Amino acid sequence: xxxxxxSVVVTGGASGIGRAMSERFALEGASVTxxxxxxxxxxxxxxxxxxxxxxxxxxxxxxxxxxxxKDLVAAAERTFGPIDLFCSNAGxxxxxxxxxSDEAWKRALDTNLLxxxxxxxxxxxxxxxxxxxxxxxxxxxxxxxxxxxDLPYSVTKHAVVALAEWLSITYGDVGIRVSCLxxxxxxxxxxxxxxxxxxxxxxxxxxxxxEPAEVADAVVDALREERFLVLPHPExxxxxxxxxxxxxxxxxxxxxxxxxxQS
Numbered sequence: 001x002x003x004x005x006x007s008v009v010v011t012g013g014a015s016g017i018g019r020a021m022s023e024r025f026a027l028e029g030a031s032v033t034x035x036x037x038x039x040x041x042x043x044x045x046x047x048x049x050x051x052x053x054x055x056x057x058x059x060x061x062x063x064x065x066x067x068x069x070k071d072l073v074a075a076a077e078r079t080f081g082p083i084d085l086f087c088s089n090a091g092x093x094x095x096x097x098x099x100x101s102d103e104a105w106k107r108a109l110d111t112n113l114l115x116x117x118x119x120x121x122x123x124x125x126x127x128x129x130x131x132x133x134x135x136x137x138x139x140x141x142x143x144x145x146x147x148x149x150d151l152p153y154s155v156t157k158h159a160v161v162a163l164a165e166w167l168s169i170t171y172g173d174v175g176i177r178v179s180c181l182x183x184x185x186x187x188x189x190x191x192x193x194x195x196x197x198x199x200x201x202x203x204x205x206x207x208x209x210x211e212p213a214e215v216a217d218a219v220v221d222a223l224r225e226e227r228f229l230v231l232p233h234p235e236x237x238x239x240x241x242x243x244x245x246x247x248x249x250x251x252x253x254x255x256x257x258x259x260x261x262q263s
Contacts, residue, residue, distance in 0.1 A: 001134050001177065001223045004029030007080040009072065011063050011115070012090030014041025016188035017138065017181075020212035021087060021219055022046075026054030028220060030085075033076035035061040037090070055080070063090045063115035073122040082130060085223070086123045088116040089138040093190050094152040105152050112156035116163055124176070131175040134223070137164040141184040141236045145243065148258045168228060179222055181230040185209040208233065
């Protein structure tokens with residue numbers, strides 16, 4: 001997909017990867033609808049895009065509420081026409097293991113998984129009618145490899161990968177393209193919230209932390225090539241292959257990794 005002239009929606013667009021993607025898509029010539037739970041944050045991103053000569057609008061949207069996702073889609077269509085690319089990007093971490101509360105699980109499931117389902121429900125019928133459309137799902141390397149120290153995050157990100165796979169299998173031959181973004185450590189507020197002394201932060205830092213703009217560059221390249229897996233950290237593919245090649249060996253290695261950063 002070439003982004004010039006396309007209508008794009010990005011959730012979680014106020015900061016981090018979402019803001020970087022919104023700005024980069026606009027630079028490529030797309031009209032961007034920036035959705036975020038904070039109206040002020042969404043407007044800051046949209047204002048920066050328009051200041052640079054791009055086209056953008058801001059819409060406050062809590063992606064955990066299906067009606068608000070529908071309203072986001074309707075607002076984007078009113079302003080910029082049919083949506084060519086929907087980026088389900090909003091997400092949260094939880095920093096919980098088996099002790100995580102039901103409330104923490106619900107927040108993770110609602111934000112990291114069901115929000116993606118709501119987005120697809122809202123945009124897919126129109127895309128199918130037109131015979132074209134693109135869905136980009138921000139998961140995580142945790143969706144392929146598991147996040148040390150965060151159980152709800154790992155489970156929900158695995159689910160997002162499965163959702164994206166299912167959508168590609170089901171609709172890939174009728175014009176719907178799907179990509180799944182799976183970065184490791186990225187310099188965002190979410191990573192800062194992990195805590196520098198945690199096992200999860202230690203693993204991510206050891207593998208190299210990218211800036212959001214670098215992730216956005218990788219996304220644009222992948223969209224252009226219409227690749228399913230978007231891997232800003234290319235080593236993730238090597239790890240994923242090793243996991244598939246010998247699951248038990250991989251699990252032993254992950255246990256050693258966890259022990260190293262918890263000692």
